[in-house]
Amino acid sequence: MPPERPGNALPFLLLTSFRVLIDELHARLAEMGHPDLRPAHGFAMQMISRGGSISDLGRRLGVSKQAASKTVAGLEKLGYVERRPSALDQRQIDVALTARGVEALTASGEILNQLRDEWADTVGEQEMLLVEDVLARLGGFDGLDRFVGWLGA
Template identity: 75%
Template sequence: MSSHRPGNALPFLLLQAFRTLIDELHVRLAEAGHPDLRPAHGFAMQMIRQGGSISDLGRRLGVSKQAAHKTVGGLEQLGYVRRTPSARDQRQVDVVLTERGMEALMLSGEILNELREEWAETVGGPEMTLVEDTLARVARPGGIERVMGWLGS
Protein backbone atom coordinates (compact mmCIF):
# COMPACT_ATOMS: atom_id res chain seq x y z
CA MET A 1 0.00 0.00 0.00
CA SER A 2 1.47 3.33 -1.06
CA SER A 3 1.29 6.39 1.16
CA HIS A 4 0.11 9.71 -0.20
CA ARG A 5 2.62 11.51 2.02
CA PRO A 6 6.34 11.81 1.34
CA GLY A 7 8.71 10.18 3.82
CA ASN A 8 9.87 13.54 5.13
CA ALA A 9 6.34 14.19 6.44
CA LEU A 10 6.62 11.46 9.08
CA PRO A 11 9.02 13.15 11.50
CA PHE A 12 6.99 16.35 11.35
CA LEU A 13 3.71 14.53 11.98
CA LEU A 14 5.26 12.74 14.95
CA LEU A 15 6.67 15.99 16.29
CA GLN A 16 3.36 17.83 15.80
CA ALA A 17 1.47 15.07 17.61
CA PHE A 18 4.02 15.10 20.44
CA ARG A 19 3.83 18.88 20.69
CA THR A 20 0.02 18.80 20.74
CA LEU A 21 0.05 16.23 23.54
CA ILE A 22 2.68 18.00 25.65
CA ASP A 23 1.14 21.45 25.17
CA GLU A 24 -2.23 20.17 26.42
CA LEU A 25 -0.51 18.41 29.32
CA HIS A 26 1.01 21.72 30.38
CA VAL A 27 -2.28 23.59 30.04
CA ARG A 28 -3.85 21.10 32.42
CA LEU A 29 -0.86 21.10 34.78
CA ALA A 30 -1.11 24.89 34.97
CA GLU A 31 -4.83 24.64 35.75
CA ALA A 32 -3.98 22.16 38.53
CA GLY A 33 -1.49 24.47 40.24
CA HIS A 34 1.75 23.88 38.31
CA PRO A 35 1.90 26.86 35.93
CA ASP A 36 5.69 27.17 35.84
CA LEU A 37 6.51 23.64 34.70
CA ARG A 38 7.96 23.33 31.19
CA PRO A 39 8.50 20.25 29.00
CA ALA A 40 12.22 20.19 29.84
CA HIS A 41 11.30 20.03 33.52
CA GLY A 42 9.29 16.88 32.92
CA PHE A 43 12.22 15.11 31.27
CA ALA A 44 14.53 16.21 34.07
CA MET A 45 12.16 15.16 36.86
CA GLN A 46 11.77 11.71 35.28
CA MET A 47 15.54 11.29 35.43
CA ILE A 48 15.84 12.84 38.93
CA ARG A 49 13.32 10.30 40.17
CA GLN A 50 15.93 7.62 39.39
CA GLY A 51 18.23 9.16 42.01
CA GLY A 52 21.75 10.49 41.92
CA SER A 53 23.78 13.64 41.61
CA ILE A 54 23.67 16.57 39.19
CA SER A 55 26.42 14.84 37.20
CA ASP A 56 24.26 11.70 36.99
CA LEU A 57 21.36 13.83 35.81
CA GLY A 58 23.51 15.45 33.13
CA ARG A 59 24.62 12.04 31.83
CA ARG A 60 21.06 10.74 31.75
CA LEU A 61 19.77 13.79 29.92
CA GLY A 62 22.78 13.99 27.61
CA VAL A 63 23.62 17.54 28.68
CA SER A 64 26.59 19.18 30.37
CA LYS A 65 26.93 19.29 34.14
CA GLN A 66 26.42 23.06 33.87
CA ALA A 67 23.13 22.62 31.99
CA ALA A 68 21.97 20.02 34.51
CA HIS A 69 22.96 22.38 37.35
CA LYS A 70 20.90 25.17 35.78
CA THR A 71 17.89 22.87 35.38
CA VAL A 72 18.16 21.69 38.99
CA GLY A 73 18.46 25.30 40.18
CA GLY A 74 15.28 26.27 38.36
CA LEU A 75 13.37 23.25 39.67
CA GLU A 76 14.69 23.95 43.16
CA GLN A 77 13.44 27.55 43.03
CA LEU A 78 10.02 26.27 41.96
CA GLY A 79 9.95 23.79 44.86
CA TYR A 80 10.08 20.57 42.80
CA VAL A 81 13.49 19.28 43.87
CA ARG A 82 15.97 19.64 46.71
CA ARG A 83 19.60 18.81 47.20
CA THR A 84 20.58 16.34 49.88
CA PRO A 85 23.88 14.82 51.06
CA SER A 86 24.66 11.65 49.13
CA ALA A 87 24.39 8.39 51.04
CA ARG A 88 26.98 6.88 48.66
CA ASP A 89 29.68 9.55 48.67
CA GLN A 90 30.18 12.28 51.28
CA ARG A 91 31.69 14.56 48.62
CA GLN A 92 28.55 14.47 46.49
CA VAL A 93 25.13 16.02 46.72
CA ASP A 94 22.14 14.14 45.36
CA VAL A 95 19.06 15.71 43.85
CA VAL A 96 15.68 14.38 44.96
CA LEU A 97 12.10 15.24 44.16
CA THR A 98 10.13 17.07 46.81
CA GLU A 99 6.55 16.19 47.64
CA ARG A 100 5.50 18.87 45.12
CA GLY A 101 7.74 17.26 42.49
CA MET A 102 6.27 13.80 43.10
CA GLU A 103 2.78 15.29 42.96
CA ALA A 104 3.54 16.93 39.61
CA LEU A 105 4.85 13.66 38.14
CA MET A 106 1.85 11.70 39.38
CA LEU A 107 -0.51 14.34 38.05
CA SER A 108 1.31 14.34 34.70
CA GLY A 109 0.78 10.59 34.44
CA GLU A 110 -2.92 10.95 35.20
CA ILE A 111 -3.34 13.73 32.65
CA LEU A 112 -1.45 11.79 29.99
CA ASN A 113 -3.75 8.82 30.62
CA GLU A 114 -6.75 11.12 30.13
CA LEU A 115 -5.26 12.56 26.94
CA ARG A 116 -4.54 9.10 25.58
CA GLU A 117 -8.18 8.17 26.15
CA GLU A 118 -9.34 11.38 24.47
CA TRP A 119 -7.17 10.62 21.46
CA ALA A 120 -8.55 7.05 21.38
CA GLU A 121 -12.08 8.48 21.33
CA THR A 122 -11.09 10.71 18.40
CA VAL A 123 -9.34 8.11 16.23
CA GLY A 124 -10.88 4.92 17.62
CA GLY A 125 -9.61 2.50 20.24
CA PRO A 126 -8.22 -0.11 17.83
CA GLU A 127 -6.48 2.57 15.76
CA MET A 128 -4.91 4.10 18.87
CA THR A 129 -3.63 0.70 19.96
CA LEU A 130 -2.26 0.10 16.45
CA VAL A 131 -0.40 3.44 16.52
CA GLU A 132 1.09 2.69 19.95
CA ASP A 133 2.05 -0.88 19.03
CA THR A 134 3.62 0.27 15.77
CA LEU A 135 5.63 3.03 17.43
CA ALA A 136 6.78 0.58 20.11
CA ARG A 137 8.07 -1.74 17.37
CA VAL A 138 10.15 0.92 15.61
CA ALA A 139 11.37 2.99 18.58
CA ARG A 140 14.74 2.22 20.11
CA PRO A 141 14.59 0.99 23.71
CA GLY A 142 15.67 3.59 26.27
CA GLY A 143 15.24 6.41 23.79
CA ILE A 144 13.67 8.77 26.31
CA GLU A 145 16.94 9.14 28.15
CA ARG A 146 19.34 11.65 26.67
CA VAL A 147 16.53 13.35 24.72
CA MET A 148 17.42 16.77 26.09
CA GLY A 149 20.97 16.64 24.78
CA TRP A 150 19.74 15.30 21.46
CA LEU A 151 17.36 18.24 21.15
CA GLY A 152 20.22 20.61 21.89
CA SER A 153 18.99 21.83 25.26
Protein backbone atom coordinates in the same frame (compact mmCIF):
# COMPACT_ATOMS: atom_id res chain seq x y z
CA MET B 1 1.62 3.33 -6.04
CA PRO B 2 3.35 6.43 -4.58
CA PRO B 3 2.48 7.44 -1.02
CA GLU B 4 -0.02 10.26 -0.51
CA ARG B 5 2.49 12.10 1.64
CA PRO B 6 6.20 12.52 1.03
CA GLY B 7 8.59 10.89 3.48
CA ASN B 8 9.62 14.24 4.86
CA ALA B 9 6.07 14.71 6.21
CA LEU B 10 6.49 11.89 8.75
CA PRO B 11 8.81 13.71 11.19
CA PHE B 12 6.49 16.71 11.17
CA LEU B 13 3.41 14.57 11.77
CA LEU B 14 5.14 12.90 14.71
CA LEU B 15 6.45 16.17 16.13
CA THR B 16 3.11 17.93 15.73
CA SER B 17 1.29 15.11 17.52
CA PHE B 18 3.90 15.18 20.28
CA ARG B 19 3.57 18.96 20.58
CA VAL B 20 -0.23 18.78 20.79
CA LEU B 21 0.03 16.15 23.53
CA ILE B 22 2.67 18.00 25.56
CA ASP B 23 0.98 21.39 25.19
CA GLU B 24 -2.28 19.96 26.53
CA LEU B 25 -0.40 18.21 29.34
CA HIS B 26 1.13 21.53 30.41
CA ALA B 27 -2.17 23.40 30.12
CA ARG B 28 -3.73 20.89 32.52
CA LEU B 29 -0.74 20.95 34.85
CA ALA B 30 -1.07 24.74 34.97
CA GLU B 31 -4.72 24.37 35.97
CA MET B 32 -3.59 22.05 38.78
CA GLY B 33 -1.18 24.62 40.21
CA HIS B 34 1.96 23.94 38.18
CA PRO B 35 2.00 26.85 35.69
CA ASP B 36 5.78 27.22 35.56
CA LEU B 37 6.64 23.69 34.48
CA ARG B 38 8.04 23.32 30.96
CA PRO B 39 8.62 20.19 28.84
CA ALA B 40 12.36 20.17 29.63
CA HIS B 41 11.47 20.20 33.33
CA GLY B 42 9.46 17.03 32.85
CA PHE B 43 12.36 15.21 31.23
CA ALA B 44 14.71 16.38 33.97
CA MET B 45 12.30 15.40 36.73
CA GLN B 46 11.95 11.92 35.21
CA MET B 47 15.73 11.53 35.39
CA ILE B 48 15.97 13.09 38.88
CA SER B 49 13.39 10.57 40.12
CA ARG B 50 15.98 7.85 39.41
CA GLY B 51 18.27 9.35 42.07
CA GLY B 52 21.82 10.61 41.91
CA SER B 53 23.87 13.76 41.67
CA ILE B 54 23.87 16.71 39.28
CA SER B 55 26.63 14.95 37.31
CA ASP B 56 24.41 11.86 37.02
CA LEU B 57 21.57 14.06 35.81
CA GLY B 58 23.79 15.69 33.20
CA ARG B 59 24.86 12.27 31.87
CA ARG B 60 21.26 11.08 31.70
CA LEU B 61 20.11 14.22 29.91
CA GLY B 62 23.12 14.35 27.60
CA VAL B 63 24.11 17.83 28.79
CA SER B 64 27.02 19.35 30.69
CA LYS B 65 27.18 19.39 34.46
CA GLN B 66 26.74 23.18 34.24
CA ALA B 67 23.54 22.84 32.20
CA ALA B 68 22.21 20.20 34.60
CA SER B 69 23.07 22.46 37.53
CA LYS B 70 21.16 25.33 35.91
CA THR B 71 18.14 23.07 35.40
CA VAL B 72 18.30 21.91 39.02
CA ALA B 73 18.58 25.50 40.25
CA GLY B 74 15.47 26.44 38.28
CA LEU B 75 13.50 23.46 39.55
CA GLU B 76 14.75 24.12 43.08
CA LYS B 77 13.55 27.74 42.87
CA LEU B 78 10.12 26.47 41.78
CA GLY B 79 10.02 24.01 44.69
CA TYR B 80 10.18 20.78 42.69
CA VAL B 81 13.61 19.48 43.70
CA GLU B 82 16.06 19.77 46.54
CA ARG B 83 19.71 19.01 47.09
CA ARG B 84 20.54 16.47 49.79
CA PRO B 85 23.73 14.92 51.12
CA SER B 86 24.31 11.57 49.47
CA ALA B 87 23.62 8.52 51.59
CA LEU B 88 26.50 6.73 49.79
CA ASP B 89 29.21 9.40 49.67
CA GLN B 90 29.30 12.32 52.10
CA ARG B 91 31.33 14.37 49.59
CA GLN B 92 28.51 14.16 47.06
CA ILE B 93 25.25 16.10 46.91
CA ASP B 94 22.27 14.31 45.40
CA VAL B 95 19.21 15.85 43.82
CA ALA B 96 15.78 14.59 44.79
CA LEU B 97 12.20 15.46 44.02
CA THR B 98 10.31 17.31 46.74
CA ALA B 99 6.73 16.38 47.60
CA ARG B 100 5.66 19.05 45.07
CA GLY B 101 7.89 17.42 42.45
CA VAL B 102 6.45 13.96 43.11
CA GLU B 103 2.95 15.46 42.94
CA ALA B 104 3.68 17.10 39.57
CA LEU B 105 5.26 13.95 38.12
CA THR B 106 2.35 11.80 39.35
CA ALA B 107 -0.17 14.28 37.94
CA SER B 108 1.70 14.26 34.62
CA GLY B 109 1.35 10.49 34.39
CA GLU B 110 -2.36 10.65 35.20
CA ILE B 111 -2.96 13.43 32.67
CA LEU B 112 -1.04 11.54 29.97
CA ASN B 113 -3.23 8.50 30.65
CA GLN B 114 -6.33 10.70 30.26
CA LEU B 115 -4.99 12.23 27.04
CA ARG B 116 -4.21 8.82 25.61
CA ASP B 117 -7.78 7.76 26.35
CA GLU B 118 -9.14 10.95 24.76
CA TRP B 119 -7.09 10.28 21.63
CA ALA B 120 -8.43 6.72 21.58
CA ASP B 121 -11.98 8.11 21.84
CA THR B 122 -11.21 10.29 18.81
CA VAL B 123 -9.65 7.67 16.54
CA GLY B 124 -10.97 4.46 18.09
CA GLU B 125 -9.29 2.11 20.55
CA GLN B 126 -8.12 -0.34 17.88
CA GLU B 127 -6.49 2.44 15.86
CA MET B 128 -4.84 3.82 18.98
CA LEU B 129 -3.45 0.41 19.87
CA LEU B 130 -2.19 0.06 16.30
CA VAL B 131 -0.44 3.46 16.47
CA GLU B 132 1.17 2.56 19.80
CA ASP B 133 2.25 -0.88 18.58
CA VAL B 134 3.72 0.47 15.36
CA LEU B 135 5.58 3.29 17.13
CA ALA B 136 6.93 0.83 19.70
CA ARG B 137 8.18 -1.46 16.93
CA LEU B 138 9.77 1.39 15.03
CA GLY B 139 11.30 3.27 17.94
CA GLY B 140 11.66 0.72 20.70
CA PHE B 141 10.25 0.73 24.19
CA ASP B 142 13.20 2.55 25.84
CA GLY B 143 12.12 5.88 24.37
CA LEU B 144 12.83 8.22 27.30
CA ASP B 145 16.46 7.19 27.72
CA ARG B 146 17.14 7.44 23.99
CA PHE B 147 15.14 10.60 23.38
CA VAL B 148 16.31 12.80 26.23
CA GLY B 149 20.02 12.37 25.58
CA TRP B 150 19.47 13.04 21.90
CA LEU B 151 17.37 16.11 22.59
CA GLY B 152 19.93 17.66 24.93
CA ALA B 153 17.13 18.78 27.26
